[in-house]
Structures are given as C-alpha cells and as structure tokens.
Amino acid sequence: MNVSKELLPAGPSGEAPQETFILNLGPQHPATHGVLRIRTTMDGEWITRAEPIIGYIHRMHEKMGENRTWAKFLPNTGRIDYLSAMHYTHAFVGAVERAAKIEVPPRAEYVRVITSELNRIASHLVWWGALLLDLGGFTPILYSFEDRELILDLLEGLCGARLTFCYYRFGGLCNDVDAEFIDGTRALVKHMRPRLEMYRALVTGNIILRKRLEGIGPITAEMCRKYGATGPVIRGAGVAYDVRTVEPYSVYPQFDFKIPTYPEADSMARYHVRMDEMEQSLRIIEQALDQLPDGPVMGKVPRVLKLPVGDTTYAVEAARGRFMVRIVSDGKDTPYRLKLRTPCFSNLSLFEEASKGMMLPDALAMLGSLDLVIPDIDR
Amino acid sequence: MSAILDFLLGLAWPWTRLLLFLVGICAFVGLNAAYLVLAERKGAARFQRRPGPNEAGYAGWMQPFADGLKLLSKQVLIPPGTDALLYCVAPLMVMAPPLMCLAVVPFGESLVARNLDYGLLFVFSFGSINVMALMLGGWASRNKFSVISSARVVSQNVAYEIPMLLVVITLLMVAGTLDLNEVIRQQTGGFWQWNILRGIWDFRAGHIGANFLMPVTFIIFYTCMLAETNRAPFDMAEAESELVAGAFTEYGGMGFGVFFMAEYANIVLGCSLATILFLGGWQSPFPPVSFLAYFSGPLWGPIWFLAKMYCLVFSVIWVRWTFPRTQFYNLLNLSWKILIPISLFTLLLTGALMKLPLVWRHLF
Amino acid sequence: MKPTLEQLTAQFTALNGPAPVALVPTQPAASAVPAAAATASAPVAAAPKPPVQTTDFAIKGYVFDATVAPAQVVAAAAIMERAGFGLDAVTGVDWIAQNEMEVVYDFFHPEVNFRAVYRTRVSRTTPEIPTISPVFAGANWHERETHEFFGIRFLGHPDLTPLLLPEDATFHPLRKDYQP
Numbered sequence: 001m002n003v004s005k006e007l008l009p010a011g012p013s014g015e016a017p018q019e020t021f022i023l024n025l026g027p028q029h030p031a032t033h034g035v036l037r038i039r040t041t042m043d044g045e046w047i048t049r050a051e052p053i054i055g056y057i058h059r060m061h062e063k064m065g066e067n068r069t070w071a072k073f074l075p076n077t078g079r080i081d082y083l084s085a086m087h088y089t090h091a092f093v094g095a096v097e098r099a100a101k102i103e104v105p106p107r108a109e110y111v112r113v114i115t116s117e118l119n120r121i122a123s124h125l126v127w128w129g130a131l132l133l134d135l136g137g138f139t140p141i142l143y144s145f146e147d148r149e150l151i152l153d154l155l156e157g158l159c160g161a162r163l164t165f166c167y168y169r170f171g172g173l174c175n176d177v178d179a180e181f182i183d184g185t186r187a188l189v190k191h192m193r194p195r196l197e198m199y200r201a202l203v204t205g206n207i208i209l210r211k212r213l214e215g216i217g218p219i220t221a222e223m224c225r226k227y228g229a230t231g232p233v234i235r236g237a238g239v240a241y242d243v244r245t246v247e248p249y250s251v252y253p254q255f256d257f258k259i260p261t262y263p264e265a266d267s268m269a270r271y272h273v274r275m276d277e278m279e280q281s282l283r284i285i286e287q288a289l290d291q292l293p294d295g296p297v298m299g300k301v302p303r304v305l306k307l308p309v310g311d312t313t314y315a316v317e318a319a320r321g322r323f324m325v326r327i328v329s330d331g332k333d334t335p336y337r338l339k340l341r342t343p344c345f346s347n348l349s350l351f352e353e354a355s356k357g358m359m360l361p362d363a364l365a366m367l368g369s370l371d372l373v374i375p376d377i378d379r
Numbered sequence: 380m381s382a383i384l385d386f387l388l389g390l391a392w393p394w395t396r397l398l399l400f401l402v403g404i405c406a407f408v409g410l411n412a413a414y415l416v417l418a419e420r421k422g423a424a425r426f427q428r429r430p431g432p433n434e435a436g437y438a439g440w441m442q443p444f445a446d447g448l449k450l451l452s453k454q455v456l457i458p459p460g461t462d463a464l465l466y467c468v469a470p471l472m473v474m475a476p477p478l479m480c481l482a483v484v485p486f487g488e489s490l491v492a493r494n495l496d497y498g499l500l501f502v503f504s505f506g507s508i509n510v511m512a513l514m515l516g517g518w519a520s521r522n523k524f525s526v527i528s529s530a531r532v533v534s535q536n537v538a539y540e541i542p543m544l545l546v547v548i549t550l551l552m553v554a555g556t557l558d559l560n561e562v563i564r565q566q567t568g569g570f571w572q573w574n575i576l577r578g579i580w581d582f583r584a585g586h587i588g589a590n591f592l593m594p595v596t597f598i599i600f601y602t603c604m605l606a607e608t609n610r611a612p613f614d615m616a617e618a619e620s621e622l623v624a625g626a627f628t629e630y631g632g633m634g635f636g637v638f639f640m641a642e643y644a645n646i647v648l649g650c651s652l653a654t655i656l657f658l659g660g661w662q663s664p665f666p667p668v669s670f671l672a673y674f675s676g677p678l679w680g681p682i683w684f685l686a687k688m689y690c691l692v693f694s695v696i697w698v699r700w701t702f703p704r705t706q707f708y709n710l711l712n713l714s715w716k717i718l719i720p721i722s723l724f725t726l727l728l729t730g731a732l733m734k735l736p737l738v739w740r741h742l743f
Numbered sequence: 744m745k746p747t748l749e750q751l752t753a754q755f756t757a758l759n760g761p762a763p764v765a766l767v768p769t770q771p772a773a774s775a776v777p778a779a780a781a782t783a784s785a786p787v788a789a790a791p792k793p794p795v796q797t798t799d800f801a802i803k804g805y806v807f808d809a810t811v812a813p814a815q816v817v818a819a820a821a822i823m824e825r826a827g828f829g830l831d832a833v834t835g836v837d838w839i840a841q842n843e844m845e846v847v848y849d850f851f852h853p854e855v856n857f858r859a860v861y862r863t864r865v866s867r868t869t870p871e872i873p874t875i876s877p878v879f880a881g882a883n884w885h886e887r888e889t890h891e892f893f894g895i896r897f898l899g900h901p902d903l904t905p906l907l908l909p910e911d912a913t914f915h916p917l918r919k920d921y922q923p
Contacts, residue, residue, distance in 0.1 A: 023523050030623060042531075132703060139427050206702065208709075229881075
C-alpha cells in the first residue's frame with residue numbers, strides 16, 4: 001500500500017509550490033505515549049519524512065552515575081525504563097558484580113530470573129494494551145492492566161515498589177522471597193495461561209487488527225542490524241537474537257525456553273513475538289520455581305565497593321531489547337564513566353527510514369509495535 | 380362565539396401541535412444525548428470490567444448534568460487565526476439536521492411531528508448536511524489535524540452515502556412509497572412481516588420475497604450508518620490516537636459539547652431509520668390475533684419503536700468498545716469494493732424478483 | 744555469516760598496519776596530536792595493552808577488543824559490517840589526565856555470542872573523527888549523542904545538532920571539566 005512520492009523541494013518561497021506540510025506529532029500527542037515528538041513532513045496523509053525529536057525527558061543518568069557511588073546509582077536504573085526496572089537493575093548489578101568478581105548465590109540468581117520474567121510479562125501487558133489503544137481499541141488495556149496488577153502486587157510484596165523496583169543488590173537481593181510470593185507466582189502462572197488464550201481469541205484474530213498490522217511497517221533484519229534494533233523488533237524480523245540465549249547471563253542456560261521469531265518483519269510479527277514471549281516467560285518462571293535452590297540470597301560484598309581499573313559491559317534482555325551497561329572504573333568508589341545502551345534509543349532511530357512513504361495511521365501503528373518507553377530513549 | 384373559538388382553535392392547533400413536537404424533539408434529543416453518554420460510559424465500563432461513573436447522584440444518574448454544567452461553565456474561546464464565523468456556525472450546523480430529520484420520524488402511528496409524503500427523501504437530504512458541518516468545523520479551526528480529519532470525513536461520507544442510498548432504493552422498490560409511516564404500515568402482522576424477513580419469504584402472499592438478501596442489506600445499512608455517524612470502528616473524524624481529536628481539536632466547552640450531542644442525535648436518527656425500514660418501526664412483533672392484539676395498540680407503538688431503536692443503539696455502543704479502529708484506506712476499500720457492489724447487486728436482484736411474477740404471467 | 748575471533752583479529756591487525764604500534768601511552772601534554780594515533784593505552788596509565796586482543800567474556804562482557812587509529816574507524820566499521828555485526832553503541836570516555844578522548848564502538852552479533860569492541864583515541868583539544876554513519880546508519884544518533892556529550896566532532900556527519908540536550912546547547916556535560 002505504499003506509494004513512492006518524491007519529496008518536493010521545500011525551497012525558498014516563490015519557487016516550486018510547496019505541496020508538503022509539516023505536522024508535529026507531539027511532544028503532547030496521544031499516540032506517542034510520553035514526550036516524544038515526531039516532526040513529519042506530510043504529503044496529504046503520506047509521510048515523506050518523519051524525524052523523531054527526542055530529549056524532552058532527558059535526565060542525564062550517565063552524569064548522575066559519575067557523581068555518586070556504585071550503590072547510590074542503583075535506584076536510578078529502575079527509572080530509565082520504568083516498565084522493565086528489574087532488567088535494568090539486573091544489568092547494572094551484573095556489570096558491577098562482573099567487574100568486582102562478586103559471587104552471587106544461586107538462589108538469588110533464580111529469584112532474579114523469576115522477578116525479571118514477571119517484569120517482562122507486566123511490561124508486555126502494558127505494551128499490548130497501549131498498542132490496542134493506538135489502534136483505537138479501548139477495552140484491552142483494562143484487561144491487561146487487571147493481570148498486570150496481580151504481577152505488581154507480587155513484586156510489591158518483595159520490594160515495596162510497584163513500578164521502579166530496586167530489588168537487586170550487588171551480590172544478591174535485598175531480601176529473600178517468602179512462601180506467599182512463591183505460591184502467588186504459581187497461582188499467577190496458572191491464571192495467566194488461559195488469560196493469554198483469551199487475549200488471542202479476543203484480539204489477535206480480529207480482522208481489523210490484522211488488516212492494520214499485517215504487512216505494515218516492514219523492518220528487515222538487515223535494517224535492525226544497521227541500526228542496532230534488538231528485542232522483539234529483530235525477532236520479528238526473523239532473527240533469533242535474544243541476549244538470554246546468544247550471550248547467556250545469570251542462570252538462563254538452565255531453562256528450556258524458545259525464542260519466538262517471525263520472519264514477516266511487519267508489525268504483526270512484532271505483535272506475535274511479544275505475545276509468544278509472555279508464554280515463554282511463564283515457562284521460565286515455572287521451571288525456575290521448580291528448581292529454586294535453598295540458601296542465602298546475598299553473597300560476600302566488600303563494605304566499600306571499589307572496582308578494579310578497566311571497563312566492563314553487561315547486557316541483559318530487557319522487555320524492549322538489549323540493554324547494556326558499560327562501566328569504566330578508575331579504581332575509585334564512583335564510576336569514571338557509565339554508558340547506558342538502551343534498546344528504545346536504537347529501536348526508534350530506525351523510525352525515520354522505516355516510516356518513509358507510509359500513511360500516518362500506519363506509521364503510528366508501527367510506532368506502537370516498536371513499544372517505546374520515552375524515558376528509556378532520553379535517559 | 381363558539382364557532383369562532385373553534386375556528387381559532389382549529390387555526391392554532393396545527394401550530395401548537397408543531398410547537399409541542401418541537402419542544403418534545405428537542406427534549407428527546409437532549410435527554411438522549413445526555414443519557415446515551417451515560418449509557419455509553421456505563422456500557423463501556425461493563426465491557427471493561429470496571430464500575431464506570433457512579434458518584435454523581437444515585438449510581439451516577441446525575442453524571443450527564445454534571446458534565447453539561449461543566450461544559451456550559453467553560454469560556455467560549457475562539458482560537459486566534461480561526462475563521463470565527465464558520466467556527467461558530469459549525470456546531471449549529473451539525474446539530475440542526477438530526478433535529479430536522481426527527482420531525483418526520485414516526486415514533487408511533489400518530490406520534491409524528493409532521494407526516495411528510497416524502498419523509499425518507501427529507502431525512503436523507505438533511506442528513507447529508509452533517510458532513511458539511513464537520514468539514515467546516517475542521518476547516519475553520521485552522522489546525523492541521525482538523526484539516527486532515529475534514530478531508531477524511533468528506534471522503535468517508537461520500538463513500539458511504541452511496542451504498543446507503545442504494546440500500547434505501549432497494550427498500551423503496553419494495554415499499555413503493557417515501558412515506559415513513561406507510562413503510563411501517565406495510566410491515567404489520569408479526570415480526571416475520573418486517574422488511575428484514577419479508578424480503579426472504581412473503582408469508583402473506585405465500586411466495587418468495589422481493590429480495591432474499593435482505594439481512595445482508597440490513598447489515599450494509601447498519602455499517603453505513605456507523606460510518607455516516609463517524610462511530611467506531613469508523614471514527615476517522617475523531618481518531619484520537621492519530622489526529623488528537625480530529626475536527627474537534629480546537630473546540631472546547633459547549634462547542635465541543637454540541638458536536639458530542641450531535642453524534643448521539645445522529646446515532647438515534649440512524650437507528651430510528653434502521654428500525655423503520657427494516658424492523659417494522661412501531662409495529663408489535665406479535666401478530667394481531669387473540670390476546671396478542673393487545674400489544675399493538677397506539678400506546679404500545681412508541682414502546683416497541685423505542686425498544687427496537689435502543690437495542691440498535693446498544694449494539695452501536697457494543698461495537699465501539701469491542702473493535703479497534705480501521706485504517707482509512709481499508710475503510711474506503713470496504714465501501715467501494717465490497718459494499719457498493721453488493722448493494723448494487725441486491726438492487727438488481729430486487730428489481731428482477733419483483734418483475735418475475737409479471738414476466739411469468741406474460742410468458743405462460 | 745558467523746565470524747570467528749581469528750578472522751576478526753587478522754583483519755584488525757591488517758588494518759593497523761604491519762608495523763608494530765607504539766605501546767606507549769601518550770604524554771598528558773597539551774600538544775598531543777592524533778597523528779600518532781595507533782597508540783593504545785589502558786585506562787589511567789596502567790600497563791599498556793596490545794592493540795588487538797581477545798578478552799574473557801566472564802570478566803569484560805566482550806570477547807574482542809581492538810584499538811585502531813582515528814582515521815581507521817570507518818574501515819574498522821566496514822569490517823564489522825561485513826562480518827555481520829549489529830551496532831550496539833558508540834560512546835566516548837573523557838581521559839582528561841592524558842588530554843585524550845576515547846571513542847568506543849560496541850558491536851553485538853545477532854547469531855553468535857561475539858561481543859566486539861573497538862576503540863580509538865583523539866586529542867582533547869581537537870577531537871575530530873570520521874563518522875561511521877554511512878556504514879552503520881544507526882551510528883547517526885549515537886554519534887550525535889557523543890558529540891553533544893563530549894564535543895567530539897564526527898567529520899562528515901549529516902547533522903550534529905544536539906539530540907538529547909536542548910537544540911541550542913553548546914556545553915558538553917560528560918567532559919570531566921564541565922562545570923554546570
């Protein structure tokens with residue numbers, strides 16, 4: 001359904017008639033889910049150029065990191081991508097543990113996996129509702145938030161927070177899981193399976209949804225690679241790239257789970273990837289609960305943490321893709337340099353190329369299928 | 380003396396009657412708009428497993444008045460750079476047509492403000508003004524989102540006017556009259572005599588009906604009605620996730636409120652038409668035999684009419700909260716590539732089936 | 744395409760030229776120029792390290808670490824592109840003590856566990872380096888970000904206006920001498 005229309009020269013007035021106009025989507029627009037601004041050059045309803053303008057919620061977490069000790073930066077990580085705080089904390093504590101060679105007890109790693117996967121499901125549920133909201137379907141978000149609430153209740157019981165979790169510590173966890181959490185998680189897994197089935201029956205097969213997503217917004221594997229797009233975007237392009245399997249971390253190699261990939265590379269493929277991922281997360285949680293070892297949840301950590309000189313990276317599979325922390329230490333108790341490589345930044349950077357020649361509603365549907373969290377882009 | 384009084388009364392009565400109906404229709408539309416918003420919000424709440432508005436008054440029954448007061452108390456603001464005249468006229472123009480059209484809608488056999496011989500024509504000619512009002516409102520707002528929305532509204536309404544009129548012509552061929560009350564009178568004698576079923580098999584005449592695709596025709600009419608009233612899943616004019624609020628982006632206060640009311644007035648009108656044309660209007664679904672005849676009196680007429688109409692209104696609400704929005708070109712494709720060919724086919728089929736007995740008699 | 748460590752090492756060694764590179768950290772003098780660019784130095788004057796090396800994933804989080812001359816970053820990016828890597832990030836580190844800026848290019852491989860890094864150093868006084876955005880389109884934003892945070896100019900970059908900072912920002916907050 002694409003038309004190739006030449007971008008008309010927007011020369012000085014008096015030259016060729018300017019038949020395109022500029023439309024600012026955002027920073028306050030219902031479809032951008034936050035303060036993202038997209039400056040689109042439109043030819044009627046066709047986009048000739050869509051330039052994302054970001055930075056409206058830039059907080060300079062990287063500079064903040066340089067000004068405080070390793071431990072004091074820990075709460076910041078949950079505020080970068082507020083929907084997958086567990087993964088981000090995991091990446092940061094992972095990087096510090098890797099650099100400082102801190103041993104993490106196995107129980108802590110298992111609990112990390114469980115909570116991370118719970119967080120992933122919660123995040124995908126938000127995405128699912130928000131995408132349908134973008135497409136004009138109001139009802140699903142209330143269903144998905146109902147389920148998300150159960151997950152948030154479980155995680156709240158662990159660490160007190162409902163959104164910006166700060167549950168992991170260098171060397172382990174801030175506190176152990178109790179029987180209530182384990183029983184609750186088992187009950188949740190049992191509850192979620194039929195719910196996911198219901199979602200499929202309610203929404204996935206809907207003809208309008210399929211017409212709006214199938215074949216729309218192609219993002220090829222080559223494009224993902226060039227732009228560094230990861231997560232469900234690259235898996236929706238048929239590449240089974242998942243940090244959990246390709247660059248295994250934590251105890252993920254212990255579990256049997258599939259990486260869903262769809263070769264269609266359209267918005268529907270990304271939709272299916274996320275829907276399947278929730279099921280796989282449930283599988284991981286189930287296995288982790290079965291294998292959960294006993295023991296402490298906190299390893300030996302020096303009182304004043306000073307990392308050896310050098311740089312270390314740690315990447316995790318966050319809900320939106322590959323999140324990498326690169327820390328450079330000069331031997332002091334604060335980072336010398338802290339680089340946060342966030343998935344949404346890379347995922348959005350391809351939007352300009354991918355949206356060329358699309359219609360506005362299709363481009364917004366594609367934007368929804370990228371699952372952007374704006375603070376994650378702006379850091 | 381009394382003769383003069385009678386004469387004067389006779390002179391005044393049609394005007395009084397008209398005035399009463401005018402007040403009645405305004406009240407009907409106003410209350411409908413107010414309480415359909417509440418019904419929609421309550422209905423949406425049921426679909427979404429939440430309580431909905433339940434604070435103002437008993438179970439939220441005063442919510443429409445709270446909303447209305449809030450809208451009325453807002454400053455009427457004409458954004459700088461807009462075409463002030465058109466900007467102000469557009470809400471009036473969008474509200475007027477459904478009010479006009481309801482004047483010829485028979486709520487009961489005699490409960491009609493003005494029983495026009497050309498009622499159906501009247502409804503459709505005034506109904507088409509709606510699109511112009513939305514276009515003007517969007518255009519006058521001087522907002523890019525509004526202008527895009529205006530362009531969409533025009534192409535959408537043009538596209539859906541055609542299959543809708545084709546469907547209506549099909550019905551006209553069956554009914555043979557433009558008088559809405561007459562159309563309803565033809566559908567007397569139980570629900571199988573309603574046009575939607577009578578088309579399949581004419582029980583009274585005992586042979587095949589005028590058009591056995593009548594249920595399909597009804598679905599086309601219903602779809603077009605959704606599209607004409609800019610309701611989800613065809614709410615391209617508003618499309619809040621794409622065009623913020625579409626043509627109404629720059630409207631606030633009661634200006635927006637009137638657009639909102641007009642949407643519901645249009646739904647009521649569309650569902651009334653569907654009821655009249657397909658579901659027998661004020662006719663009782665029971666045949667007038669023995670005790671069942673009791674249900675088809677003049678008192679029961681409006682009740683049946685409103686019951687059928689509100690069932691349709693409920694289905695409109697149901698559809699809105701169930702489906703996502705269509706894509707614009709899919710919307711147009713649906714009309715030009717599916718609905719128009721089918722409705723043309725049903726039109727030809729009806730013509731053929733109606734002439735079949737004549738041809739039969741002529742040949743044999 | 745699944746590259747091996749040996750292939751990549753060979754290609755990067757070839758890139759750096761046959762002559763062994765000077766393994767002496769540059770003096771923290773103001774006159775340091777990027778001409779002698781093949782210099783590699785570990786952070787904060789630690790023991791010098793070879794320009795192309797294999798690292799332990801369990802310690803570093805990446806397995807390949809190369810240091811190239813600033814003029815070679817595009818050629819290095821082309822090697823990565825041919826080997827099927829995906830762009831992870833481009834970022835900078837301000838080594839104010841040595842009066843140098845380090846530019847770090849991170850890559851991930853979509854199919855195998857092959858995290859690769861290459862880095863280069865430019866003078867702090869004239870931080871200029873060619874852009875790799877023609878090779879990796881995604882580098883566009885990463886380089887814009889590095890430019891605004893560190894003031895490193897990417898020559899040939901289509902648009903170096905600040906991305907995350909206000910569009911009229913002239914300061915570079917991640918420089919160590921930045922005073923808000």
